[in-house]
Amino acid sequence: MIQMWDDSFAVQSPPIRAALDAGNGIRAFELMHSELDKVWREVERVLGDGCIACVNIGDATRTICGRFRLYSNHSRIIQAFVRLGFDVLPAVVWKKTTNAPNKFMGSGMLPAGAYVTLEHEYILVFRKGGKRSFRSEDEKRLRNSSAFFWEERNHWFSDMWDLKGVRQKLINPGLRDRSAAFPFEIPYRLINMYSVYGDTVLDPFVGTGTTIAAAAAAGRSSIGVEIDSALLRVIADIVGQAVQVGNERITSRLRDHLSFVADYQKSKGDLKHVNDYYGFPVMTKQEREIVFHALDTIERSPDPSSFCTRYSGLDIGMGEGSCEPSRLHSGDATGIQRRPAKGGNVIGSSRPEGKGVYPAGLEKLNASGWTEG
Numbered sequence: 001m002i003q004m005w006d007d008s009f010a011v012q013s014p015p016i017r018a019a020l021d022a023g024n025g026i027r028a029f030e031l032m033h034s035e036l037d038k039v040w041r042e043v044e045r046v047l048g049d050g051c052i053a054c055v056n057i058g059d060a061t062r063t064i065c066g067r068f069r070l071y072s073n074h075s076r077i078i079q080a081f082v083r084l085g086f087d088v089l090p091a092v093v094w095k096k097t098t099n100a101p102n103k104f105m106g107s108g109m110l111p112a113g114a115y116v117t118l119e120h121e122y123i124l125v126f127r128k129g130g131k132r133s134f135r136s137e138d139e140k141r142l143r144n145s146s147a148f149f150w151e152e153r154n155h156w157f158s159d160m161w162d163l164k165g166v167r168q169k170l171i172n173p174g175l176r177d178r179s180a181a182f183p184f185e186i187p188y189r190l191i192n193m194y195s196v197y198g199d200t201v202l203d204p205f206v207g208t209g210t211t212i213a214a215a216a217a218a219g220r221s222s223i224g225v226e227i228d229s230a231l232l233r234v235i236a237d238i239v240g241q242a243v244q245v246g247n248e249r250i251t252s253r254l255r256d257h258l259s260f261v262a263d264y265q266k267s268k269g270d271l272k273h274v275n276d277y278y279g280f281p282v283m284t285k286q287e288r289e290i291v292f293h294a295l296d297t298i299e300r301s302p303d304p305s306s307f308c309t310r311y312s313g314l315d316i317g318m319g320e321g322s323c324e325p326s327r328l329h330s331g332d333a334t335g336i337q338r339r340p341a342k343g344g345n346v347i348g349s350s351r352p353e354g355k356g357v358y359p360a361g362l363e364k365l366n367a368s369g370w371t372e373g
C-alpha cells in the first residue's frame with residue numbers, strides 16, 4: 001500500500017484501481033496484498049526446505065477520503081507467510097536515512113492529532129521447513145568457506161541496521177529514486193547471512209537488479225523476475241557495476257577484519273585461530289575456511305537476459321556443476337523461469353563460472369598485511 005506502486009498494482013488488477021478511485025483504502029490494501037500473495041506462493045513453491053526468504057517492506061501512512069491511517073504492510077506479509085507454512089524468524093529494522101529527521105505529520109504542536117513519522121523499513125525473515133542440513137563433504141565445505149567473520153556476525157545479526165556511511169544505491173543517473181532501489185549492502189549482507197556458495201538467489205521483484213549485482217559479488221548464482229521489461233537496460237547497467245562494487249566490498253571486508261585483529265591484539269591479546277587460506281588470525285574455528293571470490297568479469301551471455309560472472313584465483317569448487325540449485329537444495333529456479341509471477345518476465349539472471357579469490361591489489365594486502373603491519 002505504498003503510493004508510488006498504485007499504478008503498477010492498478011494495471012495488474014483493475015479492481016485495485018476501482019477501490020482506490022472509490023476511496024476504499026482498506027479494500028485496495030487487501031487487493032494489493034492478494035496480488036503479492038500470488039508471488040509468495042511461487043516463492044514457497046520454488047524454495048528448497050530450510051531455505052530463507054527475506055522481504056524488505058515498509059509500512060505506509062495515507063489519507064484516503066479524509067481518513068489518515070497506517071497501512072501495515074509488514075504485518076499483512078507476515079500473515080501471508082505464516083499461512084504458507086513458513087516459520088517467522090526475528091526481523092531486522094532498517095533505519096532509513098531521512099533528509100528531514102524532525103518532520104512530523106498531523107496537528108503540529110497540538111495534541112492529539114500528531115503522528116510519529118515512519119523512518120524505518122523491515123526486513124522480514126522466514127524459513128521454509130526446518131533447519132537446512134549440510135550433510136555431504138561438498139556441502140560442508142561450501143558452507144564453511146561461505147562463513148563470515150565473528151565481528152561481522154555481531155554487527156550483521158543485530159536487529160537494527162543503520163546503513164549510514166555504507167555505500168548506498170548503485171548508480172544509474174537516469175533513474176533517480178523512481179525505482180525504490182535498496183542499497184547494495186542490504187542484499188549483499190542478507191545473501192552472505194542466509195546462503196552459501198553454489199546457491200541460487202531469487203529476487204521476484206528485481207527492479208534495477210541490485211540483488212543480482214549483490215549475488216554476483218557474493219559468488220552466488222541468481223534469478224531475477226521483473227514485470228517491467230523497460231528495466232532490462234537499467235539492470236544491465238547496474239549488474240555491470242558488480243565487478244567494481246563487489247571487489248571493493250570484499251576488499252573492505254578483509255581490511256576491516258585486519259583492523260579488528262589489530263585492535264583486538266592491542267587490547268586483549270592473541271586470537272586463537274588462523275584462517276587456512278589468508279593466514280591471518282580469526283576469532284573462531286568456524287572462520288578458518290572463509291575465502292572470498294574476486295570477480296573478474298561480468299558479461300551478458302548470448303541469451304540477452306542472462307549474465308555470466310567469472311571469478312579469478314583459486315579453485316575451491318566453484319567450477320561448472322557446483323552451482324546447481326538442486327544439488328544444494330536451493331530454489332528450483334528453472335521452475336520460476338518457466339512460470340514467473342503473473343505477467344512477469346525473467347529478465348535477469350546471473351551464474352558464477354570458474355574459480356575465485358582475491359580482488360586485484362589484495363595480494364599486496366596479504367603480503368604486507370597484519371603480520372608486517
Ligand SMILES: C[S@@+](CC[C@H](N)C(=O)[O-])C[C@H]1O[C@@H](n2cnc3c(N)ncnc32)[C@H](O)[C@@H]1O
Pocket residue numbers: 008039179180181182204205206207208209210211225226227228231341342343344345
Ligand atoms: C521496490 S521495486 C524493487 C527495487 C529493487 N529492490 C532494486 O534494488 O532495484 C519493486 C519492483 O517489482 C516490480 N513488480 C511489481 N509487481 C511485480 C510482479 N507481479 N512480478 C514481477 N515484478 C513485479 C516493479 O516493476 C518494481 O520494479
